[in-house]
Amino acid sequence: MSKMSKKAKRLAPGFAPDFAPDLPASLAVEQRGNIAVVTLKRPHKRNALDDTTVLGLQSFFVALLKDIKAVVLNGEGEHFSAGLDLTELTERNTAEGVEHSASWHRAFQHIEFGRVPVVAVLHGAVVGGGLELAAAAHVRIAERSTYYALPEGSRGIYVGGGASVRLPRLIGVSRMQEMMLTGRTYNAEEGYSIGLSHYVVEDGEGLAKGIALAKRIAENAPMTNFAIVHALPRIAEGDPAAGYLAESLMAAIAQGSDEAKARLKDFLEKRGKKVLRG
Numbered sequence: 001m002s003k004m005s006k007k008a009k010r011l012a013p014g015f016a017p018d019f020a021p022d023l024p025a026s027l028a029v030e031q032r033g034n035i036a037v038v039t040l041k042r043p044h045k046r047n048a049l050d051d052t053t054v055l056g057l058q059s060f061f062v063a064l065l066k067d068i069k070a071v072v073l074n075g076e077g078e079h080f081s082a083g084l085d086l087t088e089l090t091e092r093n094t095a096e097g098v099e100h101s102a103s104w105h106r107a108f109q110h111i112e113f114g115r116v117p118v119v120a121v122l123h124g125a126v127v128g129g130g131l132e133l134a135a136a137a138h139v140r141i142a143e144r145s146t147y148y149a150l151p152e153g154s155r156g157i158y159v160g161g162g163a164s165v166r167l168p169r170l171i172g173v174s175r176m177q178e179m180m181l182t183g184r185t186y187n188a189e190e191g192y193s194i195g196l197s198h199y200v201v202e203d204g205e206g207l208a209k210g211i212a213l214a215k216r217i218a219e220n221a222p223m224t225n226f227a228i229v230h231a232l233p234r235i236a237e238g239d240p241a242a243g244y245l246a247e248s249l250m251a252a253i254a255q256g257s258d259e260a261k262a263r264l265k266d267f268l269e270k271r272g273k274k275v276l277r278g
């Protein structure tokens with residue numbers, strides 16, 4: 001077991017053995033009865049999702065103990081997540097780009113089609129890959145500070161963490177196209193009205209609401225939750241595998257362009273625009 005996982009366990013006493021295997025420092029887990037609360041813990045980077053964090057999420061959801069009946073996912077600091085860690089994107093070739101996108105798909109599949117329902121508690125920026133992560137959860141609660149955007153368009157890249165499949169389910173293809181084309185941001189209330197969240201709550205109240213909903217979900221019969229999580233989307237929508245493959249290919253092709261490289265360099269060297277509220 002790594003040093004980091006020991007640290008995560010020390011921070012959250014009462015874990016069953018192997019409850020949080022190999023968790024990176026960018027994730028914290030706390031068990032509250034039959035609920036697990038997972039926190040993105042990279043606030044100095046606005047919870048940007050690097051490979052280590054994405055793999056850590058996958059490990060956590062794969063290894064979930066039997067007595068956990070629902071998970072709450074949230075983020076520390078001012079923002080839920082600033083999306084993909086752009087420092088990791090600069091020098092990938094096309095094959096590496098496809099694999100990178102596929103690795104997000106695998107990790108987020110373990111959230112969407114894991115053993116238990118997941119409630120995401122959102123605040124601040126929920127942008128790019130941060131929105132893709134939120135979309136993999138089953139219930140979304142937005143604090144009033146939440147804003148949503150898909151800045152991939154302005155960075156010269158394309159979504160790669162499942163948004164092509166999951167976001168149209170929530171808001172429709174047309175709204176997603178418009179968001180990406182124009183760089184539009186939606187605030188918490190607007191996001192609620194178009195289907196990005198199921199609830200809007202006051203700032204600071206999201207976690208309590210998330211835990212309350214998770215406890216309610218945990219009371220359902222396990223097979224009912226299994227059917228809702230695993231069967232319902234497949235019955236309603238068929239198999240999205242072709243969508244993920246097409247997204248990985250498009251993400252890798254877009255990332256490989258000189259234009260993308262120049263724009264990512266601009267952000268990392270502080271010339272690119274931040275994703276601010278509309």
Ligand code: 1HE
Pocket residue numbers: 044045046048078079081082083084085086087101104125127128129130151152155158159160161268273274275276
């Ligand atoms: C980052 C990232 C990041 C912040 N990757 N390092 N995502 C974006 O295009 C969003 C980019 N981020 C922003 O627009 C802003 O950071 C925020 C509006 C979210 C927050 O602003 P602010 O003023 O609170 O923070 P900051 O000063 O911009 O950032 C603090 C630090 O976090 C700074 O690093 P530092 O070393 O200078 O302190 C930033 O560089 C760093 N940081 N966001 C890397 N995203 C699977 S495909 C998915 C594709 C995408 O997700 S594209 C969308 C990427």
